[in-house]
Amino acid sequence: MENSTFISDISHKAFPLSERISATTIRHSILRAIQEQYPDFREESYLSVSEINAFREKYIADYLAKELGELSDLEQRVLASFRNNSTLTDKIADSGDESVTLTFGQKIADKVAAFGGSWTFILSFCFFLFVWIAINVVWFHNQGFDPYPYILLNLILSCVAALQAPIIMMSQNRQEEKDRARSKNDYMINLKSELEIRMLHEKIDHLIMHQQEELLEIQKVQIDMMQDILQRVNQKELLEH
Numbered sequence: 001m002e003n004s005t006f007i008s009d010i011s012h013k014a015f016p017l018s019e020r021i022s023a024t025t026i027r028h029s030i031l032r033a034i035q036e037q038y039p040d041f042r043e044e045s046y047l048s049v050s051e052i053n054a055f056r057e058k059y060i061a062d063y064l065a066k067e068l069g070e071l072s073d074l075e076q077r078v079l080a081s082f083r084n085n086s087t088l089t090d091k092i093a094d095s096g097d098e099s100v101t102l103t104f105g106q107k108i109a110d111k112v113a114a115f116g117g118s119w120t121f122i123l124s125f126c127f128f129l130f131v132w133i134a135i136n137v138v139w140f141h142n143q144g145f146d147p148y149p150y151i152l153l154n155l156i157l158s159c160v161a162a163l164q165a166p167i168i169m170m171s172q173n174r175q176e177e178k179d180r181a182r183s184k185n186d187y188m189i190n191l192k193s194e195l196e197i198r199m200l201h202e203k204i205d206h207l208i209m210h211q212q213e214e215l216l217e218i219q220k221v222q223i224d225m226m227q228d229i230l231q232r233v234n235q236k237e238l239l240e241h
Contacts, residue, residue: 009045010038019049026052027205033059060195106174113171116164129153 005014023031023045034041034055041047102110115121132153136144146152 006046008047008051009041010034010047010051015048015050020046021049021052022046025205030055030059033062056199060198106170109167109170110174112164113168116168 004017006017006020007014023034023041023043026034030052031041034047034052132146133150136142136146136148136150140147142148
């Protein structure tokens with residue numbers, strides 16, 4: 001079964017014949033990158049699918065480094081997802097579940113912020129103010145524990161506002177952190193989508209060129225068959241004459 005494998009001109013290792021890729025079907029940018037590392041690699045040379053994928057990943061990494069400068073952690077994660085054939089959406093969904101990592105103070109801050117920004121809080125507080133004023137005016141005839149101008153009530157309101165404001169700010173800071181994390185995730189997904197499209201163009205170009213080579217081979221075989229048939233017809237006519 002010697003014809004079932006071929007020897008790569010890069011690693012000089014044997015690979016299945018189905019993985020053989022001709023240098024003529026490789027995009028020029030990838031071919032130049034291969035020839036920079038392997039100058040003996042020519043148009044009549046061959047390599048395997050895994051080898052060309054490694055050069056494609058290197059080309060993408062070099063492209064990102066050229067366009068964006070030094071690769072950040074986000075770009076490294078995108079390239080790692082390419083190597084592992086994994087999806088980023090699964091990792092993003094897992095990292096988005098922060099219920100386990102929340103501290104007790106953060107949970108309280110979220111609940112206070114959610115309650116403080118609801119109609120339940122507004123109506124409840126209005127009812128509390130109405131009852132407080134009614135007790136002092138109607139029940140105690142403005143001579144009770146907090147007569148007009150309700151100094152004790154103003155003190156309570158000032159304390160509530162002083163405590164509620166930083167708690168709500170804590171919750172808003174956490175929300176901003178979530179928004180920044182979502183923006184990073186969106187950037188990674190968009191970046192990977194762009195690179196996937198580039199890889200898809202590479203594969204489509206390779207497929208088209210590979211099919212063209214096969215069609216040319218078929219046409220050559222058909223021409224050879226037709227020439228054989230013509231030769232036999234000519235020989236038959238000569239014999240008859």
